[in-house]
Each structure stands twice: as C-alpha cells, then as structure tokens.
Amino acid sequence: ALSIRIKPLELEALDSDEIKAKAEELFKIIVQLETDKYDYEQRRVTQDYELNELKERQKAQLRQKALKRGLDPEAFSGKYPPPIRMYSKYERRTDTRTYDDRKKLYEGGWEVIRAESLDAIWKEKYEEWSKRPSKRLPKWFGERPGKKAGDPETPEGEEEGGEAPPVEEEEEEEEEEEEE
Secondary structure: OHHHHOOOOOHHHOOHHHHHHHHHHHHHHHHHHHHHHHHHHHHHHHHHHHHHHHHHHHHHHHHHHHHHHOOOOOOOOOOOOOOOOEOOOOOOOEOOOOHHHHHHHHHHOHHHHHHHHHHHHHHHHHHHHHHOOOOOOOOOOOOOOOOOOOOOOOOOOOOOOOOHHHHHHHHHHHHHHHHO
16 A cells, blocks of 8 residues: 555656755644554554443343343353244144243242143132032032921932832842743
C-alpha cells in the first residue's frame, strides 16, 4: 500500500531546496498516516468495548427469558442453544414438564412421581364417586326406611325379587339328570 502512495525518489536530479521540500512533504505524509493509524486503533477499541457491552446485555436478556420459561438460567446464554427435550426417545413428543418437575425425576426417581400421580388420580376418582347420587340403599338391619306403622315385616328373600323359584327348577333338572 505504501508503494502506491509514495513513489520512488530520484535524488540525483534534485537540488538541496527541492530535497528539503520533498522531506517535509514525506514527513507530513508519515504524520498523517500515523494519526490515521491511531484513530483506527482507538475506533477498534471503542467498538470492542461496545460489542462486549451488547453481548452482556444480550446474555442478561436471555437469562431472564430462560428463567421466565422455567429453564436453567444459562440455557440460552451458553455456547450452544438448549436441546429440545423429548418426553421419550421413542415418541416424537416434546416434554412439557417444567424444570422443577424434571429435577424431581432425578431427586426422587420415577416411583415418587408415579405415587404423586396415582394419589392425584385417586383423589379425582374419589371426588367423582362422592358426587354420584346413591341409587341403591344399603341393606338395613332393623327397621327399614319408609316403613309405616301398620306395614308387615318384609322377609329377606322378597327384596331381591324371587330367587327361590329358579333354585327349585334347577333342583328338578338335577333330579331328572340323575334319573337318566
């Protein structure tokens, strides 16, 4: 680059005044080049500082974003992006559990999470069962509900709707088979 800007000198053809003028001209060129070099170095230093500031700001924003989503704070600000967590390596379904839920897997293991889920399911089923209307009343020992003062006692076999006659038919069929 300097060979283009500064041409070769022919000192034999120049007298002393022209040589002095040429030296001053070369000195001015060197001073200008040195100032340009200094300016460019300072500009590079300020740009490096600004880039570092921007990177720090970006890291802080990404940390906040990761915390907001429930991930590890260093998830987005690391060298690599966070992996897409799959629920299972066999099913193509992303994991929707929070960071704390996944952390519990390693602390207590699958048995603890399974017990918690079974407990939650049991509570749901129990609530559904307790809300249902009770259609059948339990068998009463003693006075039946709705009995009026003059009503006779109901025998035990009558409530179930006549189980005694089919039993007799079955006995008759068994007797016929024995006779044959």
